[in-house]
Amino acid sequence: MSEFRMSKETRQQRLRQQLEADPFLTDEELARLFKVSIQTIRLDRLELGLPELRERTKQVAAKVYAQVRSLSGGEVYGDLIDVQLGRSGLSILDTDENMGFARTKIVRGHHIFAQANSLAVAIIDAPTALTGSAEIRFLRPVKVGERIVAKAQVIESVKNRFRVKVESRIDQEEIFHGDFVVFAMEDGQWAGD
Amino acid sequence: MSEFRMSKETRQQRLRQQLEADPFLTDEELARLFKVSIQTIRLDRLELGLPELRERTKQVAAKVYAQVRSLSGGEVYGDLIDVQLGRSGLSILDTDENMGFARTKIVRGHHIFAQANSLAVAIIDAPTALTGSAEIRFLRPVKVGERIVAKAQVIESVKNRFRVKVESRIDQEEIFHGDFVVFAMEDGQWAGD
DNA sequence: TTACTATTGGCATCTGGTATTAATATGTGA
DNA sequence: TCACATATTAATACCAGATGCCAATAGTAA
Structure with a gap:
């Protein structure tokens, strides 16, 4: 029952790492992963300046493509x-x-x-x-x-x-x-x- | 005035090449490029089995990522x-x-x-x-x-x-x-x- | 209790599509 | 020239994965 509540800060740090490790995660998946609502994830991304899934995907693709x-x-x-x-x-x-x-x-x-x-x-x-x-x-x-x-x-x-x-x-x-x-x-x- | 009308076949061939060369084109951009309606482009992609922009982007990205x-x-x-x-x-x-x-x-x-x-x-x-x-x-x-x-x-x-x-x-x-x-x-x- | 931050929910909107059905062109054979 | 087939365009409903905005609620420290 003791649902740990990560601090906002550590959650955001981990969010960063998570997306670094796997940029193909939707907000929904991230929400489940961190056991918070989708809105919280969106707020986090906003605060951290992390782009949405499609943008991330495009960036990965474009990088190699240019190379x-x-x-x-x-x-x-x-x-x-x-x-x-x-x-x-x-x-x-x-x-x-x-x-x-x-x-x-x-x-x-x-x-x-x-x-x-x-x-x-x-x-x-x-x-x-x-x-x-x-x-x-x-x-x-x-x-x-x-x-x-x-x-x-x-x-x-x-x-x-x-x-x-x-x-x-x-x-x-x-x-x-x-x-x-x-x-x-x-x-x-x-x-x- | 003599608006050339490419045959369906050659258009589809070029469409293929075009997407090979640059997979990051939306249907809208393709439509302008070939001077046909967006629907025609969609029909072409359907017939050729070419995936939509997001899918193409994802594929390029995933390939790199798999490495x-x-x-x-x-x-x-x-x-x-x-x-x-x-x-x-x-x-x-x-x-x-x-x-x-x-x-x-x-x-x-x-x-x-x-x-x-x-x-x-x-x-x-x-x-x-x-x-x-x-x-x-x-x-x-x-x-x-x-x-x-x-x-x-x-x-x-x-x-x-x-x-x-x-x-x-x-x-x-x-x-x-x-x-x-x-x-x-x-x-x-x-x-x- | 109050004040404040963090979290959640709801809703309208956007992009770039799919899927389907219907209405027009356009070309071709008889 | 008419009739039919094929090609093209249009219209509409729907989807995923978001953004943007505002209101409601939870948690927490003074």
Whole structure:
């Protein structure tokens, strides 16, 4: 019979945690969970500034969606500033929120790689070019919001095999470099594979 | 005045594509887009078996959410299937149209890298982990639509420095492998940088 | 008791739909 | 050209999961 009555404060804290753990709970379910009325839950959400179920769902969905899309963009990841086909190229990437880890705001390595890789491929003077291998190094973490400038240069080419060096900088400071081996190919070379 | 009237069939096809590209469109917006009434859109969705906005949103959200939550949500590129923190992990990436070059339908290397890299980082048992360097090799081109299974294994760890080997396969055939050096870090280690 | 906060209830309203039925267009074959 | 089929639009009732607002009640400390 002794129905414990949680203090408003602790209830609200737990509410926060609960929704963090599972954002797909309706107010009704939450009300049952905390043994209070639906209205109380709504008041709590209001006071805490927590959005409703649909909004939460949308936020979860949109977050990932943006992430995947950002990697899927055009043929070059970043903005191509200058290209001398077969020789060198330059691209800029403005990093943003959804390229980074939510907690640390540090840009995930594969975005930095994507910029370098797509640039390395873009400067090859051939209908199609594919990365064969690469040796890369991340020199310091990049924070969300920083602008990365990548410079690529062909340093050797033997037949259809190119070695491309890419250096990425933020304000002159080198934050990444990579040696890429890229293969140029005739159209349809791999088509019947 | 010549208002073109798309055939029902082509409209429905485009509707499908449109929702694939952006699942967050209401019937109203779709109606405007296709210049038909809202009812027509609803009939189309019914015939095509396409769920309503909220359902679509939920599905996108749930998919992400299903991925192991050991990291904060959708931090991994691909679907995390299994993780033994500090030891090994497995992820699947279903490649699609917009991961590839439009002309050749070959998946851009950085998507393959992104899967491997984020997996390598995910299996480290630390609040934060960052890629320091990597040596990678693309063994054959991947065509759009193929399913890549990446397997990662920690093969050495000295203090906060881990060497992780990742092998990516399509139907048992190895298509990529990489040696990553990943650093684990305490919370806030780079914060004041 | 009084005063105040916390909780609950009731009601109108909103969005983005489903489900159903009916009224119009529009096109096509005979 | 008429008749029928198919496609489109319209109208209405209903639902979930909310918001916003106001009034009623419970609990609690001075």
